Amino acid sequence: MKKISMANIYSLFDEITKSQKLYIPTDKGDIAEFAQYDDGVTLTEKYNTNCSAKGFFFPQTENLYDIKMNGKKLEIKDTRSELDDFVVFGVRACDARAFDILDRVFLVDPIDTYYKNRREHGVIISLACNRPEETCFCSAFGIDASEPQGDVVAWQFGDEMYFQAKTEKGESLLNSLDGVLEDGDESIVEQTKNAIKTTMSKLPLANVSFEGMKKQELLEHFNNPKWAQLSEACLGCGGCTFVCPTCQCYDIREFDTGNGVKKFRCWDSCMYSDFTKMAHGNPRTSQLERFRQRFMHKLVYFPDNNDGIFGCVGCGRCLAKCPISMNIVKVEKALEVQA
Numbered sequence: 001m002k003k004i005s006m007a008n009i010y011s012l013f014d015e016i017t018k019s020q021k022l023y024i025p026t027d028k029g030d031i032a033e034f035a036q037y038d039d040g041v042t043l044t045e046k047y048n049t050n051c052s053a054k055g056f057f058f059p060q061t062e063n064l065y066d067i068k069m070n071g072k073k074l075e076i077k078d079t080r081s082e083l084d085d086f087v088v089f090g091v092r093a094c095d096a097r098a099f100d101i102l103d104r105v106f107l108v109d110p111i112d113t114y115y116k117n118r119r120e121h122g123v124i125i126s127l128a129c130n131r132p133e134e135t136c137f138c139s140a141f142g143i144d145a146s147e148p149q150g151d152v153v154a155w156q157f158g159d160e161m162y163f164q165a166k167t168e169k170g171e172s173l174l175n176s177l178d179g180v181l182e183d184g185d186e187s188i189v190e191q192t193k194n195a196i197k198t199t200m201s202k203l204p205l206a207n208v209s210f211e212g213m214k215k216q217e218l219l220e221h222f223n224n225p226k227w228a229q230l231s232e233a234c235l236g237c238g239g240c241t242f243v244c245p246t247c248q249c250y251d252i253r254e255f256d257t258g259n260g261v262k263k264f265r266c267w268d269s270c271m272y273s274d275f276t277k278m279a280h281g282n283p284r285t286s287q288l289e290r291f292r293q294r295f296m297h298k299l300v301y302f303p304d305n306n307d308g309i310f311g312c313v314g315c316g317r318c319l320a321k322c323p324i325s326m327n328i329v330k331v332e333k334a335l336e337v338q339a
Helices: 006-016 093-106 113-121 168-176 186-201 211-215 218-222 226-231 239-243 287-305 317-321 328-335
Strands: 002-005 021-028 031-036 061-070 073-078 086-091 122-127 152-157 160-165 250-256 260-267
Touching (some): 006 021, 006 086, 006 160, 093 113, 122 168, 152 168, 152 186, 160 168, 160 186, 211 328, 226 287, 226 328, 239 317, 287 328
Parallel strands (some): 021 086, 122 152
Antiparallel strands (some): 002 160, 021 031, 061 073, 061 260, 152 160, 250 260
16 A cells, blocks of 8 residues: 655656656546646546546547558558557546446457557556545446546545555556655555445435346337337437447548548447438437437346446436436436336
């Protein structure tokens, strides 16, 4: 167990950046976002970032390869270069669990080598949640906000921050920071954990459970007449999918540069009318169908194919961002089967 005074936290950040890039959550206007640490970049006091750390491993836009045209000859060029190691500091428990869900998508055959490369080079320093938002409900999915997953886990207690390595990458990072860290008392961390658990138990959504979704068969959920009322006010803006730490849908597109083509992928949303559009049209022609697809995937399809693990981590972003106040908790409460 290691610790540092919060007054010296930027000395820690400076030490990390001597060998690799560092990203921290910082204020950008009224919201917090991850940004590369440099002079003038300060740590936010807000609880969570507007978007999760997903983008470090699955970027919103990503060039896949270039195609050069010379008459009738085509040359395909892999544009990837070796990534530098990097550290992401301040990842909350919900977002840290989201990596496990994304890994189940991108690190199974056929492995997504773009995602895999970034995962191998990234080190996650997760941060326990002393002040969770009222919209948080990560405990519904068995996530312990007092001890998040990560290569290194951090806890803030008063004016000190404590660190514990959880993986070999984390151990290597902390060893490289011996010059600025000192030994910490594990009993203080245990006090912090207990305080966090007490706080989490008092949140408005502390008792939310999604287990009722498992009490019905897939087709019973699919054909539930309540989808019509639930989806009626949905604008199809896709905001919920873009702030979600577990959404993984993307589109593959091409850009004509004038002397070649760039093949790239970008985030997409199942809430859009042109999502999965094929030559004959879109298989989901109504907002009801698109709305149903989003929540069926997270609450039914994904668990059915992943050992019962839901495709949601309870970060609460969809509760906070939806312009018509529709979210996954309301959907679950409408669809769940009571014991």
